[in-house]
Amino acid sequence: MALYEKTASELSELLGKKEISAVELAKDVFARTKAVEDKVQGYVTVAEEAALAQAEAVDKKRASGEELSALAGIPIAIKDNICTKGTLTTCASKMLYNFKPPYNATVIEKLTAADAVITGKANMDEFAMGSSCENSAAHPTHNPHNLDRVPGGSSGGSAAVVAAGEAPLALGSDTGGSIRQPASFCGVVGLKPTYGAVSRYGLIAFASSLDQIGPFGRSIEDAAMLLDAVTGHDPLHDSTSVKTPFEGSLRANLNADVKGLKIGLPKEYFGEGISDAVRKNVMAAAEAYKALGAEVFEISLPLVEYALPIYYILSSAEASSNLARFDGVKYGYRTPNAGDDITELYTKSRSEGFGAEVQRRIMLGTYVLSSGYYDAYYKKAR
Known part of the structure; x- marks a missing residue:
């Protein structure tokens, strides 16, 4: 069995025993990526050079006898709406085509501290709005099991690269099924953690009261191992994160007794x-x-029959508010055709920078928040 076919927990054991090196593993995974990525198209950005440097640093730490985490040397793909310092983070949108964040998301800081190897940024439905990974300004992602089918979405790239062997682990985000549904479509394990278990700092917002970062892996143990690394209270950056999401390590408790549950x-x-x-x-x-x-x-x-209309009202309202910051002024896409008119600059930058699905949801959200409709729709849904 090739290294790229093994689970993250198996690879972690091999690395710990020094039967393979982090560089060897990274090279194997990138060789697999080069072999299949033109068909799957699971990435927006592949960060091979930076990843190999990370892997080399891990091997040096292990050779010097440092105690390392279970994730040390494990390749991990990151959904393209999670900020990575100095690496393109586009939300698969023309609006952020050139955005390189000046900071890392909290989850990236945690993965860096755990010596994980970041392989690149995974494709997604633009601004996490969609369920097929076809609403991407970069390209559609294909299901590795059948290239004529979709991988699901919005975290379709994250699910697809794990299923295709292009990374043993990946992070995605889930607002209304965006981890769980593509995990199902691609035959991998995905989990939306309890809201607040994982810091949202550095996750580019779609709907702040619903968004949550979560793991993809080939096994439940893989998902637990990744989730263990990224959970925890973030008092500096996310006031909605919680102090005690659960007791102890998820991975260590996978085989705990369920009697009485x-x-x-x-x-x-x-x-x-x-x-x-x-x-x-x-x-x-x-x-x-x-x-x-x-x-x-x-x-x-x-009340579950009302869940879907409530979701679309609340998430679209929050999206309308959150995406107002993309105005062609501060960063990202700016229309070259606005002249000196500020209103025209806003209008053309947003019309040209956002795709059709994002525009639909912004319009719906603005409608339900507008005077005369707020009470009838948004307030009632809330």
């Missing part, structure tokens, strides 16, 4: 639209939990 199955989730295969697999998992001593029972979430 209560698991609810919302009956509304098993109605019209669910496929027989999904129903069968979920119920098989429920039976496995029962056999291990968990209590599984039916519950009701009667």
Whole structure:
């Protein structure tokens, strides 16, 4: 089995035993990327040179006897809406085509401290708005299992590069399914953590009260290992982050006893639209939990039928507010055709810089926040 086919936890063990080097692993992963990336198109930016330098530094630390983290030397792809200092962070948008952040997101600082190797920036639906990874100003990403199908979205690039062997781990962001859905489409493990478990500092905002950074991996252990590294309170930069998201290491507790655990199955989730295969697999998992001593029972979430319209009202309202900062003045795209008129500068820069899906959501959000409609839509949804 090639190195790029192994799970991150397997690679971590090999690195720890010095059976492989971080440079050797990075070169193997980039060789795989060069072989398949023209078909999958999972990246916006590949950072091979910087990654090999990171890997070399890890090997020197290990050779000197330093105690290293489980992620030391493990290649990780980063969704292109998470700020990486000095490396293009475009949100897969023309609006940020030339933006190189002057700072790192908190999660990047944590990964750097853990000596992870960052392979590049993964493609996405523009500003995380979409569920197919086709709404990207860079290019559409393809599902590695069938290039004629989509990988899901908005974190489709992150899911695809893990599924294709272009990185054993990746970070994505999830506002309304943007990690969970592409993980499912690409056959990898993805998780949206509890809101506040991971700092949002440096995550370019779509809908601030819903956005959350989370992991992709080839196994549950991989996802737990990555999540362990990025969770935690961020008192300096994110007041919505929480001090104690959980007790102890997730990875260390994967095989903890589930006896007495209560698991609810919302009956509304098993109605019209669910496929027989999904129903069968979920119920098989429920039976496995029962056999291990968990209590599984039916519950009701009667308001779930309103979840989707509520999501679109609230997320679009927040997007309208958050994306107002992209005005052609401070950074990013500026129209060359505005003359001396400031209103024309704003209008043309935003019309030319944002794609169709982003413009639709900004317009919807502005509508539900406008005078006369705020109470009827936004306030009611909230």
